[in-house]
Amino acid sequence: MKVVFELLALFRQKAGTGRLELELPAAPTVLAALRAAEGALGGQALLQGERLREGVLVFLREPRGATRRVFQPAEERVESGQALVLSTAMAGG
Amino acid sequence: MTGSMWDSLLRIDLSGRKAQAWPVPADLRMYLGGMGTGVKLLADEVPPRTDPLSPANKLILTVGPLTGTQAPMQPQSCIVTKSPLTDGILNCYAGGFLGAELKFAGLDGIVLEGRSPDWLLLLVEDGRVSFHDASPVLGKGTAETEAWMKSRFGQEVRTLSIGPAGERGVAFAGVFSETRTFGRGGAGAVLGSKRVKGLAVRGTRGVGVAQPEQFARLSTENLEQLKAACAEEYNLVGMFSRVGTGAGMGLVNGRGGLATRNHAFGQFEQAAEIDGYAYAKKFYTRAVACYGCPVHCGMLHKFRKADGSESWLRGPEYETMYSLGSEVCNGDPVTLAEASQLCEEYGMDTLTAGVTVAWALEMGEKGVVSEPGLTLSFGNREAILGLLERIGRREGIGDVLARGPRRAAEELGGLGVAMQIKNSGFAAWMPRRMKGTALAFATSNRGACHKRAPIGAEITGQIDMNAYEGKAALVKSIQDRVNAIFTLVSCRFHEFVTPAELYPRFVQAATGIALSLAEFERLGERIWNLEKLYNLGAGHTRAEDSLPERCFEPIKGPASEGAVIERAKFEAMLDEYYAARGWDRDGVPTAGKLRELGLERYASLGRPAPGPRP
Numbered sequence: 001m002k003v004v005f006e007l008l009a010l011f012r013q014k015a016g017t018g019r020l021e022l023e024l025p026a027a028p029t030v031l032a033a034l035r036a037a038e039g040a041l042g043g044q045a046l047l048q049g050e051r052l053r054e055g056v057l058v059f060l061r062e063p064r065g066a067t068r069r070v071f072q073p074a075e076e077r078v079e080s081g082q083a084l085v086l087s088t089a090m091a092g093g
Numbered sequence: 094m095t096g097s098m099w100d101s102l103l104r105i106d107l108s109g110r111k112a113q114a115w116p117v118p119a120d121l122r123m124y125l126g127g128m129g130t131g132v133k134l135l136a137d138e139v140p141p142r143t144d145p146l147s148p149a150n151k152l153i154l155t156v157g158p159l160t161g162t163q164a165p166m167q168p169q170s171c172i173v174t175k176s177p178l179t180d181g182i183l184n185c186y187a188g189g190f191l192g193a194e195l196k197f198a199g200l201d202g203i204v205l206e207g208r209s210p211d212w213l214l215l216l217v218e219d220g221r222v223s224f225h226d227a228s229p230v231l232g233k234g235t236a237e238t239e240a241w242m243k244s245r246f247g248q249e250v251r252t253l254s255i256g257p258a259g260e261r262g263v264a265f266a267g268v269f270s271e272t273r274t275f276g277r278g279g280a281g282a283v284l285g286s287k288r289v290k291g292l293a294v295r296g297t298r299g300v301g302v303a304q305p306e307q308f309a310r311l312s313t314e315n316l317e318q319l320k321a322a323c324a325e326e327y328n329l330v331g332m333f334s335r336v337g338t339g340a341g342m343g344l345v346n347g348r349g350g351l352a353t354r355n356h357a358f359g360q361f362e363q364a365a366e367i368d369g370y371a372y373a374k375k376f377y378t379r380a381v382a383c384y385g386c387p388v389h390c391g392m393l394h395k396f397r398k399a400d401g402s403e404s405w406l407r408g409p410e411y412e413t414m415y416s417l418g419s420e421v422c423n424g425d426p427v428t429l430a431e432a433s434q435l436c437e438e439y440g441m442d443t444l445t446a447g448v449t450v451a452w453a454l455e456m457g458e459k460g461v462v463s464e465p466g467l468t469l470s471f472g473n474r475e476a477i478l479g480l481l482e483r484i485g486r487r488e489g490i491g492d493v494l495a496r497g498p499r500r501a502a503e504e505l506g507g508l509g510v511a512m513q514i515k516n517s518g519f520a521a522w523m524p525r526r527m528k529g530t531a532l533a534f535a536t537s538n539r540g541a542c543h544k545r546a547p548i549g550a551e552i553t554g555q556i557d558m559n560a561y562e563g564k565a566a567l568v569k570s571i572q573d574r575v576n577a578i579f580t581l582v583s584c585r586f587h588e589f590v591t592p593a594e595l596y597p598r599f600v601q602a603a604t605g606i607a608l609s610l611a612e613f614e615r616l617g618e619r620i621w622n623l624e625k626l627y628n629l630g631a632g633h634t635r636a637e638d639s640l641p642e643r644c645f646e647p648i649k650g651p652a653s654e655g656a657v658i659e660r661a662k663f664e665a666m667l668d669e670y671y672a673a674r675g676w677d678r679d680g681v682p683t684a685g686k687l688r689e690l691g692l693e694r695y696a697s698l699g700r701p702a703p704g705p706r707p
Contacts (some may be wrong), residue, residue, distance in 0.1 A: 008343035011334065013370040054329025057344065057553055065651040067348050069554025089341040092512040 001026045003033050003078055006061065008087035015041055026080075030058065030073035033084055046086070050074045059085040095122055096303030096604035097158045099201050099277055102130075105215065106389065107287050108148060108207030112222040115545050117201060119201035125600065126157035126201055127582035128184045130618050131173025132627075134204065135182060136695060142702050143632030145177040145264060145279075146286040148208035152417055154195070154292075157582040158338040158603040161196030161300040161384075163312045165319055166587040168192055168383035170581065176278040177286075178264040178445065178497050179515040179540045181628040181637075184277035187253075187270045188383035188584060194251035197296025204498035209288040212260075218295045227290035232257055233267035234438035238291050246293045254291035255281040256440025258485045262286065263495040264516070265445035272381050272391050272407045276442040278517060278539055299443065303605035311602055312695075314592060319387050322590045329549075330388055330589050332369075334380070337392035338411040339369025346419075349652030350526040352519065352554055354471055355451040356512045356643055359523055359653030363424025367414050388586065396430050399474075409433040409443070412543070416447025421454060422471035430475055441483030449498045449517030450480045453490065456507045464490045509642030515540030515633070521592075524640060525648050525656045527551040529564035532666055535638045536568065540622040544585050545575040561662045570614075577617030619690045622674075622682050626692070626699035635680050638667060 005020040012018050022036050034046045046059050052073060059067040063081040070076050078084060094614045100117040117130070124133050131153040145150045152174045159167040170192035172200070176183035195202070199220045209544055212227035230238040238254040249258040252271060259266035259281030266281030267274045275281075302308040342364055345351045349359035365371060369392075372378065376396045382389035394406045409417070409429060417423060417432040438445045451643035454476060457469020467479045483491025493501045498518055502511035512519040517540030524531030533546030547567050551558035556567075578588060578596060597613045608616070628637070640658065647657040671678060675686030687693050 006347060008347040009341050009368075010341055010370070012365060017363065029144075039669070053327065055325060055329070057329075059348070059554060061652075065349065065654050067554070067652070078267050085347055087341075087344040087347060088327045089344065 001080060004083040005030065005037055006083055006085045008085060010088040011041070011044070013087045014044065029078045030060070030070050030076045030078060030084065033078050034058065034073055037084075037086070047073070055088055057087045057089075059087070061085050095606065096299055097162055098122070098126060098604060099196075099199050101200060102202045102204055103206045103217065103220060103222065104198050104206060106207050107205060107209040107213070107289065107364070109384065110209070110224050114220060115204070123606075124620070125580035125604070125606070126160075127155050127171045127580045128576060129174065129580035129616065129620050130155045130202060131171055131184060132182065132623050135173050135175065135507065136627055137696060139175055140702075141175075141627050141698065142632070143175055145175040145283060150175045150283055150286070152205040152280065152283050152287065153202060154205070155202035155582070157580055158600055159581050161193040162302060162603060163309065163385070164599060165312065165316045165602075166388065166584045168386055168583065169584055171582050171583045172268060172280045173277045174280055174283045176539065177262070177282045177428070177632075178279040179517055179676045181538060181540075181631050181633055182624045183280060183539050184579065185275040185277045185539075186579070186582065187268070187273040187275045188386070189271045189273040190384045191251045191253055191270045191294060192582060193384040194294045194296050196300050197298050198294055199296065199298045203292075205284070205287055205289060208286065212288045212290050214242060214290055215292045216250070216295075217292065219297055227607075227682050230290055231260070235440045236437065239269070239271060242291050242293045247295065249371055250293040250295045252291060252293045252507070254440070255284050256485070258282075258439040258495070259285035259440045260290070261487045261495070262657060263439075263441060263484060264497045264500070265442045265449075265518070267439050267442045269440055272393070273383065274442070276444060277542070278442075280288065281440050281572060285554065302603045308599075308602035311595065311599055315595060319526050323388060333390040335390045336369035336373045337380075337390055339372065339409070339414050342368035342411060342414055345521075345552055347652065348526070348552055348554075349648070349650065349656065352415060352512075352521060352522045352523050354422050355420060355455045355510060356361060356519065356523065357648070358650040359648045359656065360650045361419035361422070361424070364419060366424045367418045367426050367429055369411070372409070375426060383584070386584065388515050390586065394430065396427060398425055404434065405559055406430045407437060408433055411595075412521045413443040413447070415547060416444045416451075416518070417477070420447050420451045421477050423474070423477055423522055424472070425474065428474045428477065432481055435478060435481045435485065439481070441481070441485060444520055445497060445513075445518035446481060446484065448512050449484070449494050449501065452498050452502065452507065452511050453480055454496060455510055456505065459507070461506050462490060486692050504613055510576050512641055512643065513541060514640065515637050516542045522546070522548055522552075523648065523653070523656075524644050525658050526653060527558045528561050528658065528666070529556070529558070529568055531640060531644065531658055531663065532564055532670055533568045533571070535640050535667065536572075536670060538621065538628055545572045547571055549589075559656070561666050565666055565673050567669060569673045572621055573614050573617040575617065576620045577613045580616060580620070588606040615690070619692060622686065622690055622692055623695060625676075625680070625682060626695050629681060629699035630701055632701045635667075635678075638680055689699055
C-alpha cells in the first residue's frame with residue numbers, strides 16, 4: 001500500500017517538501033513506516049530502537065482530517081486512508 | 094535587604110516631579126517580586142474603578158529575586174497596571190536587559206504615579222532620577238526614541254519607550270524595550286497618559302544572594318539542563334535557539350489549530366511561507382539573546398521592503414506570524430515584516446492589533462464597515478498596512494479600532510466575530526481546537542492569555558485536545574504555577590526545560606525565604622485570586638469569562654473539521670473550574686477561600702462600587 005507522510009516544521013525544511021509517499025506492505029506498523037521514512041529522508045533519525053526519538057512527534061491523520069498522537073510506534077498500524085504526520089515541537093512567543 | 098532583593102522601590106511622582114525610595118514592607122516581601130509585588134501594590138493603592146488613563150492609575154515596573162543574578166534565563170521585567178484595554182488588572186512582560194539594569198541600579202522596581210504636565214524622558218541612575226524634556230522625540234517611533242535616549246544619556250543605558258500609539262492612548266499600545274516588548278493590555282497607553290515617553294536606566298551595583306554556594310550550584314545545574322536542551326536537534330527550546338519562536342508553526346497548522354481568516358479556518362495554505370524556517374531561509378538572520386540567556390530565541394531579520402529599501406526587523410515572533418499573517422490571510426513575509434515593523438514604530442501590541450485588523454477586514458468583506466482609500470479584504474496588503482497606520486495615528490476608522498476589538502464591534506457591529514476576551518485579542522491558538530486552552534483564554538484575568546494555558550500538552554497530543562474532562566483542574570494548576578514563576582519574572586520558556594522543584598530552591602538560595610513547591614504554587618494562587626477580586630471590583634462578571642460566538646460554531650477546513658465548542662459543555666467546564674478554585678457560580682471567591690489564602694481583608698475589593706464603569 002502507498003503510505004503518505006506529511007512533513008511539518010523541521011522535517012519539511014530538511015526534506016524540502018511537505019509530502020512523502022512510500023510503497024510498503026499492507027497495514028504496516030508505524031514503526032516499520034518510520035524506519036522506511038528514515039531511509040527516504042536521507043538517514044534522518046526518527047527512532048531510538050523501537051521508540052520515538054525525543055522531540056519527534058508522530059500523528060496518525062484520519063481520512064477526515066483529525067489527527068491523533070502516536071506514542072508507541074510498534075503497537076499501532078497505518079490503515080488504508082490514514083496518513084502519518086511527522087513534526088517537531090510546537091511554537092511559542 | 095533580603096538576599097538578592099534590595100527591598101526598595103523607587104516611587105516617582107510625575108505630577109510633582111519628585112521621587113523617593115520606598116522600603117518594601119514585610120508583608121509585600123512575601124510576594125517575592127515581579128508580578129506578585131505589582132498585583133499587591135495595585136490592589137492596595139489603585140481602586141478597581143479607577144479610570145486607567147487618569148493620573149490616579151499607577152504603572153508598576155518590577156523585577157524579581159533572580160533578576161540580575163547568574164541564574165540563567167531571568168532577564169525579564171514586569172509591568173502591572175490597570176489596563177485601558179480590558180478595564181481590569183494587567184500584568185505584562187519583556188525580556189532584554191532592562192530588568193537586570195534596574196537591579197544593578199539598586200531597585201526592585203519603579204512606581205510611576207500621577208501625570209506630568211509636560212512630556213518627559215526619565216533617567217534613573219543608581220536609584221536617583223532626573224527629568225528630561227521629551228519634545229525632541231515626541232511623535233517618534235520606539236526604536237528612534239530609544240536610540241535618541243542612548244545618544245543623549247550614554248550607549249550603556251537600558252531603555253524603554255512608547256510610540257505615537259501610546260502617546261495617543263491606543264488601548265493596546267505596548268511599551269517597547271530595545272528588542273523586546275511589554276505587549277499585552279495597553280501599558281503603553283498608561284505610560285502615555287502619564288506623559289512619559291521613555292525611561293533610561295543605568296546601574297553600577299552588584300547583586301548578592303543569600304546562599305552564594307548553593308545558588309552557584311543551582312545555576313550551574315540549570316545551565317547544564319538548558320545547554321543540553323539547546324544541543325538536542327528536536328528539542329523545542331533548542332529549535333527556538335536556532336530559528337526562533339516560529340519553529341513549530343507547521344505543527345500547529347498541521348493539527349488544524351492555526352487561526353486563519355479571523356479564526357474562521359484552522360489551517361493556512363501559506364503557513365510555510367511565513368514560519369520561522371521561511372524567515373531564516375529568505376532573510377539574513379541574526380540571533381539576539383536577552384541578559385543571561387543561552388537560548389537566544391530572538392531573531393533579527395534584514396529584509397528589503399516593497400519600496401526597495403533595506404531594513405532590520407525585530408522578530409516577527411510566532412504570535413505575530415499568526416496575527417499579522419494567517420489571521421489576516423497574509424502569506425507574504427515582506428508584508429508581514431512591514432506590518433510588524435509598523436506596530437513597533439507606532440508602539441502597538443501585534444496580537445490585538447492583528448486581531449482587530451482581521452475583524453475589520455471581515456466586516457469590510459461583509460459590507461458592514463468601509464474606509465476611504467482602502468479595500469477592506471483579507472490578504473490585501475494596502476488594507477492591512479493602511480489599517481495599522483490609521484490605528485497608530487487614530488485617524489478615520491483607526492480611531493474606533495484603537496479602542497480594541499470588542500469596543501469597535503460594539504460600536505460598528507459584528508461582536509460575535511470579534512475574537513477577543515475582555516477586549517484583548519486572541520493569542521495565536523484556536524480555543525475550538527483545544528478545549529483546555531479555551532477555558533484558559535476565557536478565565537484569564539488579563540484576557541485571552543496564552544502564557545497560562547495547556548497549549549503544549551494539547552497541540553502535541555500529549556492530552557486529548559478535544560476533551561473537556563479534566564481540563565478545569567489542569568488549567569487552574571497551570572495558572573497558579575505560572576503566576577508563581579512570574580513573581581520571579583522568569584522567562585516563560587525557562588519552565589519548558591526547568592523542573593518545577595528547582596524554583597523554590599532558587600528562591601531560597603537567592604533570598605533565604607524557604608518555601609516548599611506547594612507553598613510556592615499557593616503564592617501563585619493567592620495572586621490569581623487577588624487579580625480576580627480586582628477585576629470583580631472593576632465590574633467584571635461571569636460574562637467576561639466567556640468566548641465570542643464564533644467559538645460555538647464549527648471551524649472550517651479539513652484538518653479542523655467539526656472542531657467546535659459545545660456551549661453547555663463549556664459552561665459546565667467553567668462551573669467545574671470555579672468550583673476547583675473555591676469560587677461561587679458567579680466566579681466570586683468564597684469567604685473560605687479568601688481565609689485560606691490570607692486574603693480576607695481584600696473581600697471588599699471584589700465588590701464593585703455603584704455607578705457606571707469609567
